[in-house]
Amino acid sequence: MNADDAHAIIRANVDRLRDQLRLWDWHIDVRCKRLNEGTAGQCQVQAPYLRASIEIDNEQVSDERELLHVLRHELVHVFCWPFHAYGEHVAEMTEGDSVDSAWTFYLERMVWSVEKLLDAAEKKVGKADV
Numbered sequence: 518m519n520a521d522d523a524h525a526i527i528r529a530n531v532d533r534l535r536d537q538l539r540l541w542d543w544h545i546d547v548r549c550k551r552l553n554e555g556t557a558g559q560c561q562v563q564a565p566y567l568r569a570s571i572e573i574d575n576e577q578v579s580d581e582r583e584l585l586h587v588l589r590h591e592l593v594h595v596f597c598w599p600f601h602a603y604g605e606h607v608a609e610m611t612e613g614d615s616v617d618s619a620w621t622f623y624l625e626r627m628v629w630s631v632e633k634l635l636d637a638a639e640k641k642v643g644k645a646d647v
């Protein structure tokens with residue numbers, strides 16, 4: 518997907534997705550950037566400042582649906598900010614030795630669980646509208 522299309526889709530949807538996750542008090546920057554192969558999106562969370570920076574590789578998403586999935590996934594990372602803050606705190610205390618693949622695994626599972634919850638909530642809203 519080209520960067521102009523990706524930016525337009527992000528602009529049209531980021532506020533709605535942020536509101537869905539109740540992240541009104543966060544300042545969240547989203548930009549397109551080339552990332553490592555296999556990484557369509559990434560997120561940096563600065564919990565003490567309620568700031569987050571999301572980067573999405575538009576070249577690694579094929580369509581709007583996939584782009585919105587990546588964007589929502591990274592916003593769920595912001596929603597899970599205590600996991601990020603904990604990981605950073607432990608890394609500072611241990612000079613990076615204790616933040617390992619287990620932490621990443623459980624963080625991703627937490628994000629996945631929240632995504633399933635959002636999917637279920639969207640389907641429930643859809644049924645109520647019928």
Ligand SMILES: [Zn+2]
Nearest residue numbers: 590594625628
């Ligand atoms: Zn993730």
